[in-house]
Amino acid sequence: MTPGIDRAAYRAMSAAELEDKIRYYNARYWDESDPAISDDDFDFITRLLAEKDPGNRLLDQVNAPAVAATADIRHERPMLSLDKVYSLPELVAWLEKTVRTADEKLLIQPKYDGISVLWEDGVLSTRGDGFTGKVITDKVPLIDLETLSGVLPLAEYPGRVLGELLIRTDDFKRRYASILNANGKPFKNSRNAIGGIMSLKDISGMTAQHARLTLVDYATVSRPATAAEISRIWPDVLEEMEQLPYPMDGLVVKLADAEYAESLGNTAHHPRGQIAFKFSGIRRTTRLLGVEWSFGKNCLTPVAELEPIEINGTTIRRATLHNLQNILDRDLQIGDAVTVERAGDVIPYIVSSEPGPERRSALITHCPCCGHELVRDLPELRCVNPECFETRLQLLLASIRSIGIEHLGEPSLRKIMTKLNVRTLSDLFNLSEINIFSQLRDDGFQGTSTQNLYREIQAARTVPAYKVLAALNIKGIGANIAKTILKKHTFAELRTLSTEQLAEINGIGPERARALHDELIRQSDGLDELLAAVTLVASSTEERPKICFTGKMPEKRAWYESIAKAAGYDPVDSVTDALALLVAADPNASSTKIADAKRLSVPIQSLDLWLGSVKNFVPKKEEPDKSDQMTFDF
Template sequence: MPDKDEKEFQPEVNPNEIESKSDARDAAEKLRDAIRYHNYRYYVEDDPVISDAEYDDLFDNLKKLEEEYPDIVTEDSPTQKVGGEPKDELGLVDHPTPMLSLKSVREDDEVANFVDNCKEEVSGDITFVCEPKYDGLAVELIYEEGTFVQGMTRGDGRTGENITSNLKTLGEVPLKLVSSDSTDIPERLVVRGEVFMLKEEFEELNNRREKEGEKTFANPRNAAAGSLRQLDPNITAERPLHIFFYQIAEADGLEFDTHLEALKMLPKLGLRANLDYEFECSTAEEILDRFEEFEEQREEMPYEFDGMVVKVNRIDQQDDLGTRTRNPRWAIACKFPPRRSTTEIKEITVQVGRTGKLTPIAILEPVHIGGVEIRRASLHNQSEIEQKDIRSGDTVLVERAGDVIPYVVKPITDKRDGSEKKHHMPEQCPVCGADVVLSEDKKQAHCPNPQCEAQAKERLQYFVGTDAMDVEGLGERRIEQLYNKGLIEKLSDIFNLTEEDLRQLDDVAEKAAQNILSEIDESKKADLHQFLYALGIPHIGQHMARVLAKKFKSVDDLREISAEDLREIEEIGPEVAQAVESFFSNEDAFKDIDLMFDAGLTLDNPLFQQKEQPLDGLTFVFTGNLDSWPRDEVKELVERYGARAASSVSGNTDYVVAGPGAGSKLDDARDEGVDILDEEEFKELLEEKVGSLK
């Protein structure tokens, strides 16, 4: 931080004594500087110099000033970290340069080969930096003139989700960079990091969600990712999220020769980096020794990490090594061995999903694997059970694949005593008694009864989920309670719930009931593609729901559609076509949809395209920054007029529109011989084909 008198970072400002806008602006700027300084001391230096109460006083005084004089509020003010209306949808943005994933290795000889290859292909001495591979959500942030302007997820490496508003809520993400040790703040800075949750905070969050009847998260990584993808940044702000920055991808005016130099630059700009666990190695043996040390420390660390990243240290050598299609040649990820343990299968049950699919589930004697208690594991299907010869009562080897999904690797047959029982898929549905349909290969088992209670509960839970109608407050437990009390049975019943209905649940008081009803009312205003996804039609995920919404203006347009007609739509295959036809030809399904409209459901369809549009058949790819439109808006613009906005360049691309900061897509366009337009040429094309956009 700048070398200033400490008192400048504890300004005595009384909002009640401010009498002019000019004085208010000056006082507010002093308070903002002070708050940024104390955020730096707290989040980056981990060495606060004032108490929480003193910090709160500074923050409250700034809020009062900005409320009294709204014109003095700045976008980078600390008060702007939380706020704003929920976004209609996150939208997609391009990375300035591809945010590639790393090649994973698990064997010692793979590490040795990596080191040997690097040494063979570059000149001069070579060293490697070893650092933790954090188990969270990778993000990229862009600062312009020191101000945070955009943040995104990794996505497919070229295009990510726009999570700017959500990242602003993290205390460890400065809205404005600070400068220490006389380091100049670059005009443009692109940094990458990992957002994560501490293990202890994750457990507290799950305990709270369980008490409130909400679905719990599977692990800290899912919790962090789900929190950052919220449409409402205020929900993100309530979650205990942290970030470590680990790479400078672009920095105008700053120079560094090595990766370690770049890492050490981050805290000087107010960006939190984990410098305690960055180590320089020269040989494969040193790298493997460091890997063993990391693995030994794994359980003691307050956050999850699932391996170690190894990077060539010198930037010029990284450039010489270059990249493959999907990952850089100068870095690898050494993954920890899967976490495994043995336990006993107490019984094998069968779970019925929302589409009627029957899945065998192993109920396990509880076992802790990597700090998580495992009680259940999917056995997938009858074919796999027979192939692995898994029996009820077996002692089995259980693994958390990728630290996420537990599954049974194999039975320990030496421990069998003859009491174990083979499993056979039931002939009748265990919930409703309908005859089960089992495929010849025994990989698919299905309950054909759409009125099956298990399917009904799963459909209801799916309908209110975060990615569907997003009704906060109606978690799995509350849906089950409402169903068991006979208060909901079909989807439309959710829209007709009353406060009296909700108050019948043991843990729902008056205010909680009103909050849930408010959430339900809010969910009645939805986009068609969101609603189609929420209906739980087999094979209709989020992408396919958008494909349908582009071609059909309303739900009514799908009533008479045939599978044959659907097959004519690009991307729709026979299974999807048949599933859509079957669903919308079902009278009961449409009666339920009509009841939802009667209860106040309204559907907008911003994706719908008329059959004849001025840009029909054209494919655009956008790269770099455009002055007239944010990236997501310009994509929506061309799609509105019939074009396709693709995220990568191919031989089918008609135009690449390139602005300042264009990345590798520009090179791809030249390689493919695709027409390249600047922003003015793009506007001329629009005027020619579309006319006035006003």
């Protein structure tokens, strides 16, 4: 397949010339299983013909393979093809003239790229030209039916099904590697395979090779939406649907109210209550010229460099490749033909690829910054050299975001790291204003911008504990999880817990617990420095771990509660499942609180043990009460 036809030359062609081209490419695609051009180029040519000659019958016949049939069948109700749109604005325009209110309910379904068929009274027939279909009941032994309630052999299903006959992409990978076509060769992809198999008069060769086809009921995958939200959710819907294991060339949007849809009736060729959104309007095939590995937080991120193409008026030169795993899964190499999608304002990405005639690996083995050997930590590729400048830059940048310094971007940080040898958050906090100004004066840091930056850095030194925890860049520990953790434990306590104890915190799980435990130890020195540089403010009381006391204690209850507050707890009077710790004068005593704590799996600690864990906060007895203190040090 060659990436890209000369579109200008096609625009100049007559309808008859376009028809010839369409017949030729359709046959190459379906009958010879050897596509000569990309799907989006094929669609482009059919769109040109539709513009020049909207009623052309060929438009209804393409995009389907020739099938070997035993008879013709007249459809009781015509099986019309769908009208098509190629962009979100076109889809929105269709909605505007179709829906009654912004709340109109819609269904979004895959537009499967297979053969539209009807199973009724034990007869399987194709859509054909919409009015007369082909009977293909002899293919039924190869077919499994996929419905909302599960999968079963089609022959065993007594009901009526309107759906698409196809080969699931996962089935194709697993099963079809060893299945050969009539010429003794493997099929190129699932769509070629379905075309090839449907053209067979005798399926015994396929039965012997255990080929399986799937009939998907159109109702099986159906995502509800309202007209008002379509524009907002569209990029996500596309990405979600593209993950499904079916060959697809677009999505179908239909009115959920079947009665209303019916009342709208049909145009000469299409029902008015539904529309096909074709991927070809947002996809183009081009060539992968190279892969650039850029530094992300803790990993190297591949970016595709493309032979420039235009999608919806925007020239695309680069596309995201997500991570190393994605390249390995696709066996993507430089020189391959790649199909790029750009939906709305999201970053363009590669949806499929085919090996190019000359290709070379896109992988790298050594860090482009420091030359250190890279580590495959799938799905990512990492530089593990602790001194690697670019890696440190990205990690520090992530920490800066987590701790809440908003206006220090990558270019400025790069200068600060280079000129002032800053490597960590504590380095940054310990910079003086004069230091920043004198070293960076020549780099655009003028009086006010230096002052503003300095002020923002200083302001960030007073920080809730969860932001400090999130700023450690521990895998899986973002701001929200950090909040959850610090509801159960104070920061000081956290550093003394075992992996098992950490895993008991709701929503953490063993993997995060291990990462948290190991990283708190590995980063211990840096964390001491950081904690010395910041002032932790307790978050609002509901974000602090709740503590409760029970039993007769040597001092007044208020004295223990003041220590608890200073250590970051929120003392409460009753035992609920929100309680983080029950401190008992005698854990073996029998009290309602102890019984409740046991029932709710709330940890119970003896008074002596607990006092030991918070000894830094125990005031000397002569000192005045400190219960109002809201900040604390380590």
